[in-house]
Amino acid sequence: MLWVKTFHVLTVMAWLAGVFYLPRLFVNYAEARREGEPTSRLTGMARRLFRFSSILAVFAIFFGMILWTVYGVDGRWLHWKLVFVLALIAYHLYCGVLLRRMMAGTLTASPLQFRIFNEISVLIVTAILIFVIVKPV
Secondary structure, X not given: OHHHHHHHHHHHXXXXXXXXXXXXXXXXXXXXXXXXXXXXXXXXXXXXXXXXXXXXXXXXXXXXXHHHHHHOOOOHHHHHHHHHHHHHHHHHHXXXXXXXXXXXXXXXXXXXXXXXXXXXXXXXXXXXXXXXXHOOO
């Protein structure tokens, strides 16, 4: 089971790299558009990053479900962790919506709005870590 935990943590880390960086590409895109600079490279980078991190998300969820099956649902901390994991999945999927808008050229939020949006993932991951490590409930 330690191998499954290892692969779960590894794929979660890799997925989060994409979750944290993709909104930064949205910031760069919004700044480039405002300055009238080309955005095709940023769009391509965002598309590839989203695809790659989505694959890693599937593996992270897969390994997490194996752990959940073996260890069971023990304690309210796990229920709360899963609520925030679902929030992180929703955040990731919304990044996909924003990416489609970016590719269509209709992504219009300001760089500041994307900077704020970028911090939401940090708050979600912080909550997950608190429930996993501290287990406050």
